[in-house]
Amino acid sequence: MVGLLDLVQKTMTTPHPLDRYLELVRPTLTRRSMRAKITHVRRSAVGSVTLTLEPARQWSGHVAGQYVQIGVVIDGVRHTRCYSPVNAEGRRDRHIELTVKAHPHGLVSNHLHENAIPGMVVDLEPAAGAFHLPEPRPEQIVLISGGSGITPVLSMLRTLADEGYRGRILFLHYNRSPEWVPHRQELEAIAMQHSNVRIEFRYPEAVRGQVWGGGALDSGPSGVGERSGGAEGGKNRDLGTANPPAAKRRANQAERDANFGYDELESLAPWFPSAQTYLCGPPGLMAAVRTVYEAEQLGDRLHSEEFTLTTAVVDPADAEGKVTFSDSGVVAENTGESLLEQAESAGLNPEYGCRMGICFSCTAVKRSGCTRNLRTGQLDSDPDQPIQICINAPVGDVDLAL
Structure with missing residues (x-):
């Protein structure tokens, strides 16, 4: 009881968020964000690893076919990726089973394949996605x-x-x-x-x-x-x-x-x-x-x-204008690549997850200019609009709040 009182007193007298102290009690015990603990690791197939996760109480389950976004810290930097659970929906113990394939240049997938162990804690977002079994079931x-x-x-x-x-x-x-x-x-x-x-x-x-x-x-x-x-x-x-x-x-x-x-x-x-x-x-x-x-x-x-992003190739010679990352005070020549790739090339580290327009982690506000959706080809010139920078490329001058 004394320890609990000390913890409460600290949360009321120090500027740190409550989650920082809840983590001291249990790593998956957080108020704002959701986390999960890896309980089992299995490497039964070449090139992939299967992880069993025990999520926090906030987890409400998934519908078969949906994906979840998990976050891991690698060399002090948090990275997020999307993976589809392989277990049936409605699992009684509420655990999540993920099978992650180690891709040749996959930072997170290779990290998990090589380093995942029971007890590791990862960030977890609620299940999402429209690709799932319908109700009632097809014949x-x-x-x-x-x-x-x-x-x-x-x-x-x-x-x-x-x-x-x-x-x-x-x-x-x-x-x-x-x-x-x-x-x-x-x-x-x-x-x-x-x-x-x-x-x-x-x-x-x-x-x-x-x-x-x-x-x-x-x-x-x-x-x-x-x-x-x-x-x-x-x-x-x-x-x-x-x-x-x-x-x-x-x-x-x-x-x-x-x-x-x-x-x-x-x-x-x-x-x-x-x-x-x-x-x-x-x-x-x-x-x-x-x-x-x-x-x-x-x-x-x-x-x-789709788990890979298929986009139309843009010839750098056809790219015009400049990209202004106004919050960072950085201006770069437009290369025709996605805004996410151009931001990274300019030395910025925007948050992202799936890099294919699914998880919305990389959303930023486009203050001005025209962008092209790399998946659909659709142009958007409306100012002050949130866009996904992983699937949008600038068409001419663009100012991005990043």
Whole structure:
């Protein structure tokens, strides 16, 4: 009791925020911000680490497919990134499970992969994102992912399995090789326990340059199939003209690059036109799947989440004007890059999270000038407007409150 009284007295007689003292009692006990403690660390797949987090009481859970933003301190600097929980929604112990892939130049992902240990505390934001399972559940579901894009759709599959979902499910995942697939054993177990679930693994890079004919499936657990190399042809039935236009040739190339096409999907789930499809993966796979669905006029049944930012390339020679970071008194020549990249090049350290326009961590007020959204191409010349500097580039002179 004496210790508690001393703590209360300090909070009333010193200028430090209350959270500074609550941290002394428990690192995750804060009033304004939310934190989580890492309780388990597992490295069962090549190149990734799975973390189990015990969040503070403020945590209200997530909907399968959503993402959370976590913050870690590296060399004295706080960095934030967005990751999708892989656990089913509504977990009874309220814990969060994140699988983080260590990307070649990923500061936070590599830090967590190499240094995460039980007891480490991270900052945590509430779950967000519109990519999630709807209510009521669709009658049939296709889940397609590639690489680290497996995380949100795995949460969806786990949720459906826990709910005893009775509709047909195809789970199609692309990766380098079996050892790179996180949670592979659990996926196989789900397929064995649920006759309505079909799990398929594809390893396009396993056998480069070899044509696999029909691509005979390797035998595996009931409901599980896998194939190394790409399926032959991989063509969309509406794109296989003798001399296709340039747009169709590019679409065909996207399908070949991803080893995905109409024939592949129809062979696995001939019922896919009546299903709802959820997609997350690298740009090549995303483009190939969209090509099929657009050709089949099924765009309204395809729901996707991007974890990389695809932007139009800007030639520095076409960039004009200057960027004024008025709060810092810094003026720089416009290079055509995003405002976030230009701010960093100018020696500033603006806060950011996902760098792809999802988490809104990098929002700043544009005082004047015109900007272009790098994702949509839309121009905005309204003054005194908050913009996301990671996905907006200056068009001519721009003054940013940074």
